[in-house]
Amino acid sequence: MNTAEPHTSSMLGDDSPTTPWPQALEALDTADTYWLSTVCPDGRPHVVPLLGIVLDGTFHFCMWAGSRAGRNLAADPRCVVAVNAGGIDLSVEGRAGIVRDDATLRRVAERYLDVYDWPVEVRDGAFHAEGAPTAGPGPYDVHAVAPAVAFGYGSQTGDYNPTRWRF
Template sequence: MTSTDPRTQQDLRYGDPAAPPTDWAVARRALAEAELYWLSTVRPDGRPHVTPLVAVLLDGALHLCTGSHERKARNLTQNREVVLTTGSNSWASGLDLVVEGTAEQVTDNARLRRIADAYEQKYGSDWRFEVGDGAFRSSGESEALVFAVPLRTVFGFGKDPHSQTRWRF
């Protein structure tokens, strides 16, 4: 995680004015423990592309991987600005999180090894990756590119009571 706490701002226009801002430690834990995230990228022609994926929070960034031939990888070669979302589909409980950032491809094998270990620790042996030549590798499949999305701005939408909190890094 980053060495400094983010600046926290609550927008009282959205939600219960008596609701306190969500504590960053609560939001960070929810971001780290989420099983599924939705990645939004932009196609070269400007149309949006959204896809579910798994990711890990490590060193102040969400890390994701994708095959080099997949739409999201191709989109990221043209436009690195992304949004990752996670939360619940409930209106009255939970915390929804929206992460805005710039995806950076990770190619350093030592860093990739740490990210691969984090995937396996979080998701189990089905998500075991070998590391080589600046990418993830798995038996019988092509390489997977790895991207880090350093936390720049995160929005939290509390639901019990409703609130909106923004963290800037």
């Protein structure tokens, strides 16, 4: 994701008001659980819950390369991240790319510590850490999602009209 404002349109096919992307991005940043969908080599979908953070308008998550989702992303970076947060159901379709830049990895690590109280060591372009038994043994690659399109639907308050964002 990025800080540039995407093209926004109503999915109702009329001039209904749309949700501004910064408002949707804020909801994405406050979610408790993220659902990542990837594509298996045989075309089957694969969905897993994960922890993630938003940094500089971009969604990041970490994944053990040997996990099913990690292997799927290595073969095909297309993915969907879905959440329910801040009164909006949000899905973001895009491509996940591995982050190797130490400065960015350190900033992502700081956010993981702040948000999840999970200390990680940045080494050799990856996260090295204890305490993620369901995520595999590590090290963990950090991925950044470059969005293509996102969809938002009001889920609790009705304040959000169905909105499409194209990047």
